[in-house]
Amino acid sequence: MPTSRLLLTNHPKAVRRSGALTAAVVLAAAAGLAGTTAVEKASAATTCQLSSKDQQPGNGRPTYGLSLKATGVSCGKAVSITRGYHKCRSKTGYKCSKKVSGFKCSAKVTSKTTTLFYAKYTCRSGSKSVTGTYQQNK
Known part of the structure; x- marks a missing residue:
C-alpha cells in the first residue's frame, strides 16, 4: 500500500492539481495584498x-x-x-x-x-x- 500512495502522489494528474492549487493560493495572496494596500491608501491622511x-x-x-x-x-x-x-x-x-x-x-x-x-x-x-x-x- 505505501507504494501505491507514492505512485498516486507522483501521478501527472496529481501534479496538475497541486499546480492549480498553488496558482490559486498565490493569486489569492496577491489579491489580498493588493486589497490591503488600497485600504491603507484610502485611510491615509x-x-x-x-x-x-x-x-x-x-x-x-x-x-x-x-x-x-x-x-x-x-x-x-x-x-x-x-x-x-x-x-x-x-x-x-x-x-x-x-x-x-x-x-x-x-x-x-x-x-x-x-x-x-x-x-x-x-x-x-x-x-x-x-x-x-x-x-x-x-
Whole structure:
C-alpha cells in the first residue's frame, strides 16, 4: 500500500492539481495584498497646504492656521471645511456647534498662555475627516 500512495502522489494528474492549487493560493495572496494596500491608501491622511489667506482667516482676532490634514476628502474640500469652521466658532473661542458642509466639528485647546492659545479641531462625516491646528491671540 505505501507504494501505491507514492505512485498516486507522483501521478501527472496529481501534479496538475497541486499546480492549480498553488496558482490559486498565490493569486489569492496577491489579491489580498493588493486589497490591503488600497485600504491603507484610502485611510491615509493627506497633508494640505494652506494659502496665506487660510493661514490668517480673519475671524476678528489674530488667528494663524498651522496645519491641515484630510482623510477621504480632497484638500480643496478640506480648506472649504476649515474656512467654515473658523466662521462658525466664536471669535474668542474654539468650538463650533453647527455642522459645516455636513461635517460635525469638535475642538480642544492644546495649550495656552495669558496672551494666546493653540487649538486642534477635527470635522468628521462618516469615515471622512478634516483635522487642523491653529494659534489664536486672545
